Amino acid sequence: MKTEPNRNPPQIALQSTGPKSHGWLLGLLAFAIILITWEVLARYSGWSVQIFPDPITVALSMVEMCLNGTLLRHTVASLFRVTVGFYLAVLIGVPVGILLGRSWSVRAFFNPVFHFLRPISPLAWIPLAMLWFGIGDPPALFLIFLASFFPMVVSTTIAVQNINPTFFQVAANFRFSRKETLIRLILPAIIPDVVNALRLTVTIAWLVVVAAEMIAVQSGLGYLILDARNALRMDYVMNSMMVIGLIGLLLDYVMKRLLKIESALWGVKSR
């Protein structure tokens, strides 16, 4: 006799982790420890404020940068570039991924090239990007696009290939047209995987934008870091780094929220 697979295995408390709602307090504690260590180091290491600024100096210049709008302006510039480059990569990468996932011959044709190009760091493209696209936004956008495009294509391809083949037979049985197969089967089937890929890829794009802005533009957080270094203002460098970290957290949080939309996930366990 067969029994139904157990859908809800009993929850076993493997560890006593305490109340989970207080988890963020521990996280905050880690930051506090870093802050104290930083202060102690700054005070007793003997380094000058120019080389190793203490937390108070950094906080004061942070207030200054916020008030005069420098930080906001550069942050907006960076976010703009990431958004454009990332959107372009998603808009082109997902359809290409679907094509690759569905067609054996397209895959056989493109896959070797993609797998050859993928491990090349986008930063290696900097000289070419500057030569081809000159100075300004285009080379930076190109680099962000490159950094996000390949991961999106690869994830989408794998997602399409992982669709249960039974679904395609159901579609054939119910006489789905090509368009219906795409809209009612392939797209909804890959959404959970694609959203996951978006989350990973936006992090990569955010990493690359800083590097891209160090080369060809006059704005953005990457430029701010470079400019502050030239002016020997390490407090500005640290401020920029903090803002980069905070925005990275924020982007990840937004993508995580996307992962919680239930209708898009049709019961796939959130990872």
Next chain:
Amino acid sequence: MSHIRIENLSKMYLGRRSKPRSLHDPAEQSGDNVLVLDDVNIVIEEGEMVCILGPSGCGKSTLLRIVAGFEFPSSGAVFVGNQPVRGPSAQSIFVFQHSGLFPWMTVAQNVGLGLRHVKAEEAKQRIQDHIEMVELDGFEDYYPHQLSGGMQRRVELARALALNPELLIMDEPFSGLDFLTHMKMREEVVNMHEFIRKTMVMVTHDIDDALIMGDRIVVFSGRPATVKLVHKLDFPRPRDFERNPELSRLRSEIFLMLGVPYAV
């Protein structure tokens, strides 16, 4: 009028394994073609419920998939309603062994899958009728993962029936269900068949299922599958092994045929 004619059907697969599957069969060498179905001839009448039995891996499912148009015979032909099968058709709906429901669609959307070209009003009515038929009213907006295994199978049946196909092809429709759900589903399918009188072809490995449900049973031999026995079951329903010694005798015979000499 006969509904399905399977004529001299053979199916070969290109053998991919490096070692022969069976040591007893030297012909089944690497790179050789593996014969799955060997000269199968079956005629199925309009409105008949035919249950196909056979050892596992013998090619029963392959036969169903050929009838459904998902695969093609290596030689021979299959005719459904006098037309040779050239590919999947909305007139012969396949009910899958493991859930073929689209997990991103609600129960109602799944049941409406075959009614995309029907006017909205009528489609809505037909979806509702068929959901009620499988007693799932109230679950219209649930997603498949929120339903139990038995409920999912019933949604799949409703989806197939909503399209009003001429032929229903079922590949082990009760596998993986718990015992009681299995019994209930079996009863429901029998009643439904009595009611709608559509042709149904069902593969099963459960001999009792076949004997209780079928108008006729077909028993296959092991690979390559050939038809070993075709038997018409003229027993009144509901059927009972204890009240029908003839049915009981047939059961023992089939058990023996499938390699179980002593059936409990």
